[in-house]
Amino acid sequence: MLPLIDRSFTCASVKYMSNARSNTFPKGFTWGTATAAHQVEGGNWNNDWWDWEHRPNTVCKEPSGDTCDHYNLFPQDIEMLAKLGFDNYRFSVEWSRIEPEDGEFSQAELNHYRAVIDACRANNITPVVTLHHFTTPRWVAAMGGWTNDSTADLFARFSEKAAKSIGQDVGKWCTINEPNMVATIGYLLGEFPPGTKSRDARRKANDVFCRAHEKSRDAVKSVSNAPLGITLAMQEYTINIEDESHRGAAEALRNQAWDGLEDCFLEVAKGDDYFGVQTYTRERFDQNGRIKPGEDMRKTIMGYEFRPQALEACIRRAWDKTGNVPIIVTENGIATSDDNERIEYVHGALEGVLTCIADGIDIRGYTYWSLMDNFEWTYGYGPTFGLVACDWKTQKRTPRPSAHWLGNIAKSNTLAPRPA
Numbered sequence: 001m002l003p004l005i006d007r008s009f010t011c012a013s014v015k016y017m018s019n020a021r022s023n024t025f026p027k028g029f030t031w032g033t034a035t036a037a038h039q040v041e042g043g044n045w046n047n048d049w050w051d052w053e054h055r056p057n058t059v060c061k062e063p064s065g066d067t068c069d070h071y072n073l074f075p076q077d078i079e080m081l082a083k084l085g086f087d088n089y090r091f092s093v094e095w096s097r098i099e100p101e102d103g104e105f106s107q108a109e110l111n112h113y114r115a116v117i118d119a120c121r122a123n124n125i126t127p128v129v130t131l132h133h134f135t136t137p138r139w140v141a142a143m144g145g146w147t148n149d150s151t152a153d154l155f156a157r158f159s160e161k162a163a164k165s166i167g168q169d170v171g172k173w174c175t176i177n178e179p180n181m182v183a184t185i186g187y188l189l190g191e192f193p194p195g196t197k198s199r200d201a202r203r204k205a206n207d208v209f210c211r212a213h214e215k216s217r218d219a220v221k222s223v224s225n226a227p228l229g230i231t232l233a234m235q236e237y238t239i240n241i242e243d244e245s246h247r248g249a250a251e252a253l254r255n256q257a258w259d260g261l262e263d264c265f266l267e268v269a270k271g272d273d274y275f276g277v278q279t280y281t282r283e284r285f286d287q288n289g290r291i292k293p294g295e296d297m298r299k300t301i302m303g304y305e306f307r308p309q310a311l312e313a314c315i316r317r318a319w320d321k322t323g324n325v326p327i328i329v330t331e332n333g334i335a336t337s338d339d340n341e342r343i344e345y346v347h348g349a350l351e352g353v354l355t356c357i358a359d360g361i362d363i364r365g366y367t368y369w370s371l372m373d374n375f376e377w378t379y380g381y382g383p384t385f386g387l388v389a390c391d392w393k394t395q396k397r398t399p400r401p402s403a404h405w406l407g408n409i410a411k412s413n414t415l416a417p418r419p420a
């Protein structure tokens, strides 16, 4: 046997041993796509987002309406996902449907999600269930939402009820999707509900979300053995200075961003079964703070820098900061009108995943956001993230070439070259 070339290096707390990179993913690596209830189901009128979309003077482009009618069309959507070659489906259950008023649980809605899980299992798809993906019942919002300590307890009560009623065949749990986005965009920037603009409110919301994750984790774990984690919106943050003397200031601002957006969640995830990394782009910092992507830079429909390499950087940070909790990429994707560009993006991101795996990082799966074009929050229906196009008038689904390309990678568990 040839000796391995030791390219080991130390990055923060962990020592990586670099092996030659293979194009094949580890045995048992999972391949999925993700959606969220409010973005695909339609008619979720009983949560804070529906209220927000219909208010004048918000930055929302349009209301969500029926969106993809996935509430009714889930059987065919899950069958389509399986036929494409994927083995798991990450979706969220809508708290405001299951608990429309304080302490009143709807058996009919629990049965609905039970049917979604059954449809996954019938198609050999592992259901990955998110308990909170951005939307909060109106009655919880009216009680102070995520700056009220008792919301963590209410969320734990809901989590336990959901896990008890529908948990038997759940493959994995995600307690909260990107709490950092709700806290920052909703409580600091005022662009998501509740539209607050306050540093203190953001800090408090981060804290309540962390407690909610811990309490929900305990509640779910008391009734289900399925692996559980939290997911975080992460971005690659790089320093971009012309004069070395500005490095200290730029790094301080970058660290401040990490502190407000990521660090408490990476800390609270220690001891979870997995950590969900969700990455779309990078942001650059100079001595004055964030720099917008330059005019000459390649950008996505969201206005983000086209940066597939960001995923690798975020995986490394999550692995280090959580003290080596196994990673699942629970979201990664691109809004583009050019499907070749989608393939290029995912191919680049997966190369980074393989490099991390060669370096000894335990990565267990990749999930593309999103299965189909859907309601992109304040941006409305403009950004097309889907592997599958959705005609919202006829509800016709049309898989794009990228859906077949990624589905085939899923089937072979090997990164194929990009089509010429």
Ligand code: BGC
Binding pocket: 036, 039, 177, 178, 181, 233, 278, 331, 369, 376, 385
């Ligand atoms: C969210 C999704 C969103 C996606 C694309 C993530 O931040 O979890 O709900 O649609 O990014 O912007």
